[in-house]
Amino acid sequence: KDNGTNFVTFNSxxxxxxxxxILGADGSNSSPSFSFSSDTDTGMYKEGTNEIGFATGGSRxxxxxxxxxxxFSGDVFIxxxxxxxxxxxxxxxxxxxxxxxxxxxxxxxxxxxxGGKIVSNRAFNYSSAGNRDSTLQFYTSQDATDxxxxxxxxxxxxxxxxxxxxxxxxxxxxxxxSDSQIFNTGSHLFIRNNTSDQDIIFQVNxxxxxxxxxxxxxxxxxxxxxxxxxxxSGSTDNLIHTGTSDASDNKG
Numbered sequence: 001k002d003n004g005t006n007f008v009t010f011n012s013x014x015x016x017x018x019x020x021x022i023l024g025a026d027g028s029n030s031s032p033s034f035s036f037s038s039d040t041d042t043g044m045y046k047e048g049t050n051e052i053g054f055a056t057g058g059s060r061x062x063x064x065x066x067x068x069x070x071x072f073s074g075d076v077f078i079x080x081x082x083x084x085x086x087x088x089x090x091x092x093x094x095x096x097x098x099x100x101x102x103x104x105x106x107x108x109x110x111x112x113x114x115g116g117k118i119v120s121n122r123a124f125n126y127s128s129a130g131n132r133d134s135t136l137q138f139y140t141s142q143d144a145t146d147x148x149x150x151x152x153x154x155x156x157x158x159x160x161x162x163x164x165x166x167x168x169x170x171x172x173x174x175x176x177x178s179d180s181q182i183f184n185t186g187s188h189l190f191i192r193n194n195t196s197d198q199d200i201i202f203q204v205n206x207x208x209x210x211x212x213x214x215x216x217x218x219x220x221x222x223x224x225x226x227x228x229x230x231x232x233s234g235s236t237d238n239l240i241h242t243g244t245s246d247a248s249d250n251k252g
Contacts, residue, residue, distance in 0.1 A: 029055040091120070113144040193219060 027045030
């Protein structure tokens with residue numbers, strides 16, 4: 001108490017109450033200003049100008065800098081509190097509707113250079129609260145420059161910026177019941193139906209509004225049904241029939 005004014009109040013049950021600021025020395029990671037009697041190299045200290053550091057075991061574990069960045073020195077673990085609870089990392093952009101800053105990103109770095117990022121983009125300008133669709137974009141790093149690799153749209157469509165490479169004996173599986181597969185064994189390309197009596201149908205669009213069937217591989221016979229002409233060009237090209245019925249060797 002000073003001149004009748006309480007500056008600190010000690011209470012055995014509720015602790016101490018200070019009416020002003022508590023100022024400490026800058027401290028360091030090895031000797032933080034605010035620590036514990038049983039663990040003096042663990043606590044909080046001034047890392048730099050307008051920066052706060054948190055130390056454990058004499059080493060910096062976390063720095064909060066003047067740009068509101070949090071820099072962790074180790075891994076970040078997000079643990080569930082109980083079975084069935086979500087483990088979430090939320091990256092929030094609180095920009096208002098119509099703002100030009102309409103993204104939220106998870107960025108990676110190696111040796112100080114960009115190492116790719118995952119970006120959530122608003123699919124449309126949020127001029128009103130009525131449209132909240134967003135896309136996810138995956139970037140990889142090429143020559144320290146983020147390069148778009150994959151976009152997942154608000155309609156769950158996926159658009160790749162480059163080739164999709166699938167290794168030998170690994171299939172592209174189609175259909176909810178794994179009905180069809182396309183794969184390469186390293187020697188041959190296979191297009192296969194796994195579901196009984198499903199045809200393989202080839203369609204084209206010659207600038208119209210509908211798809212036109214040009215060929216069907218009928219699984220029930222099996223047979224190949226061609227809707228239009230079969231054209232064999234070139235003086236040495238042949239269309240050869242090798243069945244048990246009358247054979248034909250038609251040379252272009």
